[in-house]
Amino acid sequence: MTQRGLAILFLSLFGMLTCFSQVAPDCINAIPICYNTPINAGTNGYGIDDFNGASVSGCFTQASGTIETNSAWYRFRTGESGQLGFNIGHDSNEDWDFALYNTTDCNDLGEPVRCNYFDNSDNSDFIGVGVDPTGADNIQYEDWLEVEPGQDYYLLINNYSNNNSGFSIQFSGSIFVEFPNSALDCDIIDNLLGPPIIACDNENVVLDATTDNALGYEWYIDLGTGYQRIPNENGAQLSVAVSAMYRVLVIRPLGNNLISETQVAYAPSPVTYEVADSTACFDGTAIDLTLKDEEALGDQSTFEFRVTYHSSVEDAIDGIDPLPKSYVPSALTETIHVRTTSLENGNCFDVSESFEINSVALPELDFPTRIYECGEAPVATIGEETPDPNYTYEWSTGETTPMITVDQSGVYTLSVTNAANALQCVTVKSIEVVFSKPPVITDISIEYEDDLANTVRVYVETDGNLAYQLDGEEPQENATFHDLFPGEHTITVIDLNGCGSDSKKIVVLGFPKFFTPNADGINDTWHVAGLDILDNPIISIYDRYGKLLHQLHKNSNGWDGSFNGVLLPESDYWFKLSYTDSLGQTTHAAYINNHFTLKR
Structure with a gap:
């Protein structure tokens, strides 16, 4: 059966001994197909050339x-709107092809609306319209x-093989789901007697030939060897017990007797066995149903x-919304209803069985995936604070x-x-400490390149995981x-793991x-820029031996390179800075112990 529709007509291609259905090699005598007509036929040659010598x-x-070549013609008329397809089953060793014409006149077939002429090199079991019922591409x-x-179609089936094991036709598509x-x-x-009948083998089929003014009735059965009279059956109705062709002779007073034939095919009714x-x-994780x-x-x-699985008994009975065969449970406990369906007749099914899916809950772990610990002596306790006594725990x-x-x-x-129940369900979680x-x-360190350039x-x-910040700006x-x-x-300096910070003031x-x-x-x-923003700044200048030579204040004009009126020689000189901080205390600026050069 296809994934997109319900196939309603299918007879076993190789196991039936009740004779092939009637076959028409000519379009004008095309066999009509009704909604439940069982088609199980073969071909042998062709009659007239329905294409009048055309080559294509x-x-x-x-x-x-x-x-x-070896041809069979069938016709059908659509009764509803929807999606329609069909499957032609055959021996995988044989080569069958088909063409479908949308017409009411065999003399005006036109071009086929569907046509397939591939050889069967893949040894498939089906050709047709729609989707291969086996799921193959x-x-x-x-x-x-x-x-x-009200659309009329003529179906031509050709056998290009030397062998002829016969074929079957089954219809599919959403139209058969909505309007079976x-x-x-x-x-x-x-x-x-009406159209051919396909029934379940547990059904009682009654053929009714009731005709006004009938003098009598004679019933015949053909099990594949020709029609034989059924003894003692002379009423207007016949209860049918086996798959066969049936004929009735209605005897009328004026001799204008009626003869009518139909086919009855029984499909086996399935039994669903207990499912664990x-x-x-x-x-x-999905369960393979x-x-x-x-x-x-x-x-x-x-x-x-065919076996399908459903979430409710109503869906199983209606044959709708089957669960995917790769099924992911949606609850800890679910009841799955089983439907076993005959491929020959989708109306033959059994929904008597169901089974439980009992899922084992996975442990839920709620500790964080990363923690930061701050301190001189590192130690941390990690894991489940509220463990379940029914679970087992193992760390790396x-x-x-x-x-x-x-x-x-x-x-x-x-x-x-x-x-639980010999099943181990494991949750794994890691934490970074x-x-x-x-x-x-x-x-x-403060390195000076020139008047304003510094590093x-x-x-x-x-x-550590640190960030560096200047004057409260973006780190x-x-x-x-x-x-x-x-x-x-x-x-x-800020520890990004939340372990505090350290600050220093510099000038x-x-x-x-x-x-x-x-x-x-x-x-x-020689002068120093930036003193005007400090409180009581003093720049002390020293020679290389540490002797204080001169001091500059906020409004000083600079040092002229002399000591007590004596010009000092060309050399390097050092300086330090002190100022009054925000607490009113005299502070020697840290990280300032730099030098400059006097040139003559």
Whole structure:
């Protein structure tokens, strides 16, 4: 059966001994197909040339003087709107082809609306329109038909093989799901006994030939060897017990007797065997329901019956919304209803059995995936604070308690097992432990390139996940700052794991690296920029031996390179800075112990 529709007509191609249905090799005598007509036929040659010597019709071309070889013609009329397809089953070793014409006149067939002329090199069992019922990707299938009521079709089936094991026809498509009894119009069959009947083998079929003014009735049966009189059956009705062709002779007073024939084919009614309950982990993993098919079918053949699974008994009875064979449970406990259906007749089914899927819950772990611990002595307790006594616990360290204490940074993995009904359902979760210490600034260097160009580097006691901040601005990853303006600044080092921070105040000055006190009006004095923003700043200048030579204040004009009126020699000189901080205390600026050059 296809995934997109219900196939309602199918007779076993090789196991039936009740004789082939009637076959018409000519279009004008095409066999009418009604909604439940069982088609199980063979072909042998062809009659008249329905294409009047034409060499091509759609995908068909002349094979040996004519388009037709071993041909069979059928016709049907649609009774509803919807999607329609059909499957032509045959021996996989034989080569069958088909063409479908949308017409009411065999003398005006036109071009086929569907046509397939591929050889059977893939040894498939079916050709047709729609989808291969086995689920195979079959190039010998054409697209679905979208039909409206009252459309007439003629179907030509050709056998290009030397062998002829026969064929079957089954119809499919959504039209048969919505309108199983009226998808094909039975008015095209004008027959006293009505159209052929396909029934379940547990049904009672009664043929009714009631005719006004009838003098009597004679009933005949053909089991494949010709019609034989049924003894003692002379009423207007006949209860049918076996698959066969049936004929009635209605005897009338004026001798204008009636003869009517029909076919009755019984399809086997399935029995669904007991299906065992299943247990699965409730972790989103699919259950393969095809493994249940064998249990449900027992000794019944998969070539005769199909098993589907449904979430409700109503869906199973209606044959709708089958669960996917790769099914993911949606609740911890579910009842699955089993439907076993005859492939010959979708109306023959059994929904007497169901089974339970009992899922085992996965342990739920709610501890975080990462923690940060701050302190001089690193230690942390991790894991499940509210463990389940029915679960077992195992850490990547080998410990088997719900919680453990660790003293090393790293990733620790916990496996928690819920065991039930010989099934072990495991949840695995890892946690990263990061130990941090509060950052400590050990040093800050300030390197001066010229009057305003400078580089400030921050040194810390230990490395870590740190950020560096200047004067409360956006933190940065780099521990170096460039070209700070002269004046007081605050450097802060922040531990990004939440383990505190450390801050230091620095003073950045702007000063020339050298001066030339030669009275030429250029660089005659050495001075320091930025003092005006400090409170009571004092720059103390020393020679290389540490002797205090001169002091500059906020409003000083600079140093002229002399000591007590005596010009000092060309050399390097050092300086320090003191000022009054925000607490009113005299402070010697840290990280300032720099030098400059006096040139003559």
